[in-house]
């Protein structure tokens with residue numbers, strides 16, 4: 001079974017429409033101001049902890065019985081600012097984003113850097129299914145059946161050295177394919193990063209498909225990160241570069257508004273966003289005719305605490321938000 005050609009899973013569940021535009025408002029405000037806050041406050045480094053999770057514990061996080069978000073909502077209500085800031089804009093990526101051929105450059109603190117095709121990057125790895133909750137920092141969430149491979153299996157191929165304390169990821173930034181790059185909403189290219197132990201955690205995933213099919217463009221084809229215990233913006237789309245670094249990499253949302261978007265950005269109902277509460281979320285799933293179901297409580301680490309809390313032992317999560 002190839003990664004671009006996979007099993008089909010029945011869809012279920014629901015919905016309709018309203019929009020949560022917190023960050024669009026922020027971007028509007030920033031566009032009219034001349035100075036963007038680029039200070040790096042929470043940038044100091046924390047020594048990586050040891051991953052403490054058994055294979056059984058890890059597996060119990062690989063799927064959930066919660067109602068899946070409908071395919072049309074997973075592919076019609078998106079954040080992919082390279083294609084515009086409206087939730088409906090990314091669906092238009094189909095027309096312009098060319099996902100084959102696709103190359104990924106791997107560099108930095110590793111013994112075997114290289115520039116690989118999508119196919120070579122994933123050669124020999126069998127696609128797995130993961131049914132994960134995705135919690136956007138804006139306060140909505142989905143349940144998505146992904147296909148892909150554990151991020152660790154891919155990273156290990158490059159033999160990261162002991163200096164590789166972090167992994168940085170970069171999205172394609174091609175104005176010819178991405179009309180949203182005209183708007184200087186964030187400092188392109190979109191960049192994200194993880195601490196190396198987070199990246200090697202069995203729940204960290206590189207998705208190449210969803211609902212049994214290759215990844216649609218709007219969801220970050222051909223290859224995107226999925227880090228289910230962190231706010232959705234950490235799950236960077238359409239990756240063209242992976243870099244092992246010794247220092248915490250600069251990440252796009254954190255650079256844009258460091259007080260609002262931390263490097264860690266673990267889902268945490270106990271730490272509110274400066275402009276809204278994070279205690280609850282609107283799940284886009286269910287059996288009604290509204291896009292959003294009723295609010296449900298947000299869980300710490302998005303419900304994956306049993307698997308990932310050990311990564312943050314001893315860290316003050318209000319400071320390291």
Ligand SMILES: Nc1nc2c(c(=O)[nH]1)N[C@H]1C(S)=C(S)[C@@H](COP(=O)(O)O)O[C@H]1N2
Pocket residue numbers: 074077078079080081082134135136137171190218219220231232233234235236237238
């Ligand atoms: N390159 C890139 N990656 C991105 C984004 C983006 O704008 N550009 N948006 C992020 C945000 S805020 C969320 S919530 C998720 C949404 O993923 P989905 O549209 O597949 O549900 O993608 C994340 N990855």
Ligand SMILES: [Mo]
Pocket residue numbers: 079135136137138231232233
């Ligand atoms: Mo998000």
